[in-house]
Amino acid sequence: xxxxxxxxxxxAGKTTVGKLLANTYNLPFIDMxxxxxxxxxxxxxxxxxxxxxxxxxxxxxxVLADLMQQEAVIATGGGIVTSQANRTLLKSHPxxxxxxxxxxxxxxxxxxxxxxxxxLASEKSDEAVRELYESRLDYYLESATVAINxxxxxxxxxxxxxxxxxxxxxx
Ligand SMILES: Nc1ncnc2c1ncn2[C@@H]1O[C@H](COP(=O)(O)OP(=O)(O)O)[C@@H](O)[C@H]1O
Ligand SMILES: O=C(O)C1=C[C@@H](OP(=O)(O)O)[C@@H](O)[C@H](O)C1
Ligand SMILES: [Mg+2]
Numbered sequence: 001x002x003x004x005x006x007x008x009x010x011x012a013g014k015t016t017v018g019k020l021l022a023n024t025y026n027l028p029f030i031d032m033x034x035x036x037x038x039x040x041x042x043x044x045x046x047x048x049x050x051x052x053x054x055x056x057x058x059x060x061x062x063v064l065a066d067l068m069q070q071e072a073v074i075a076t077g078g079g080i081v082t083s084q085a086n087r088t089l090l091k092s093h094p095x096x097x098x099x100x101x102x103x104x105x106x107x108x109x110x111x112x113x114x115x116x117x118x119x120l121a122s123e124k125s126d127e128a129v130r131e132l133y134e135s136r137l138d139y140y141l142e143s144a145t146v147a148i149n150x151x152x153x154x155x156x157x158x159x160x161x162x163x164x165x166x167x168x169x170x171x
Contacts, residue, residue, distance in 0.1 A: 001025065001095055001166065002027075002071045003027065003070060003071050003072055003073070003074065003093075003095065004021065004025070004027075004073050004074070004095040004096075004097060005074045005076060005090065005093055005095065005096045005097065006018050006021075006073070006074065006075045006076060006097050006099055007076050007080060007081060007090065007096060007097070007098050007099070007140055007143060007144060008078065008098055008099035008100060008101070008140060009078045009101065009106055009133045009136065009140070010078040010106060010110055010118050010120070010121055010129075011101060011105070011106030011107070011108075011109035011110040011113070011121075012078070012099035012100065012101045012106060012150060013099050013101070013109070013150050013155055013158060014075040014076060014078075014099055015031050015033070015075045016155045017075075017099060017150075017155045017158045017159060018031065018073050018074070018075035020155055020156060020158075020159045021073045021159055021162070022072070022073040024159055024163070025073065027071060027072050027073050028070075028071070028072040028073070029072065029073050029075070030067060030070060030072045030073070030074045030075070031074075031075045032060065032063055032064065032067065032074065032075065032076050032077055032080070033075075033077050035063050035067070036056075036059055036060060036063055036077075039059070039063070040059065043117065044056065044077075044119065045117040045118070045119050045122075047059075048119040048120075049119070053119075053120075057079070057082065057083060060077060060079070060080065060083075060086075061083055061085060061086055064076070064080060064086055064089060065089065068089055068092075068093065078120075078136075079120070079136075081136055081139035081140055081143050082136065082139065087139060087142065087143050090143040090144075091142075091143060093145075094145060095145060095146070095166075096143055096144045096145050096146070097144060097145070097146045097147075097148065097162060098140045098141065098143070098144035098146065098147040098148070099148055099150050099158065100140075100147055100148060100149045100150060100151075101149070101150050101151055102151050103126075103129070103130040103133055105150075105151045106133070107126050107129060107130070110129075120132060146162065146165055146166070146169075148161050148162055148165070
C-alpha cells in the first residue's frame, strides 16, 4: 500500500487519524484543507465568506486531481464527494477509506473542536448538519473501498482497525 485516501463527514477524524496512519505506514501526510489554505493564503472559513462554496469546490477539485498520484496518506475535506468528477477520481484509487461517525458523535466532536472553524457546520442547526450528512452518505459509501465506524474508537484504535481490515483483504 503506497497511498491511502480518507473520506468522511466533518468530525469523522480524517485529519487526526490521517496523521497517525502516515506515521504508522511511514508515508507523508497531506491534508487537502491545509494544502488549499496554503494556496489561497487564507482560512477556508474566510474563503467561503469572500468567494462562496462553489469557488471552494472548484479549488478542492483541482487539488484532488493534483494529489491523486502522490504516495501519501491524504485526508480530504468532508465535501469532497459532492462532485461527480471527484467521485470518479476516488473510484479509480484502490485504498479509499470511509471514516464513519453517527450524527450525535460527529456533532459533539465538531463542537469540541475549537481549533477549526467549519463554515458548513458552525452556523447551522444540528438538524441541518445532520441533513447535510444524510445527503452525502451514499456518496461516501460508493466512493470508498473500506468503511470503519469510529463511534467507539479512539484515533489510535481506528488505525489498528484499518490495519486489521487491510490484512484481512490480504494486503
Ligand atoms: N476517534 C475519535 N475519537 C474522539 N475524538 C476524535 C476522534 N477522531 C477525531 N476526534 C476529534 O474530533 C475533532 C475533529 O477531528 P478531525 O480529525 O479534524 O476530523 P475531520 O478532519 O474528519 O473533520 C478533533 O477535535 C479530534 O481531536
Ligand atoms: O464537509 C465540508 O463540506 C467541509 C469540510 C471541511 O473539512 P473537514 O471534513 O476536515 O472538517 C472543509 O473542507 C470545509 O470546511 C468544507
Ligand atoms: Mg479535516
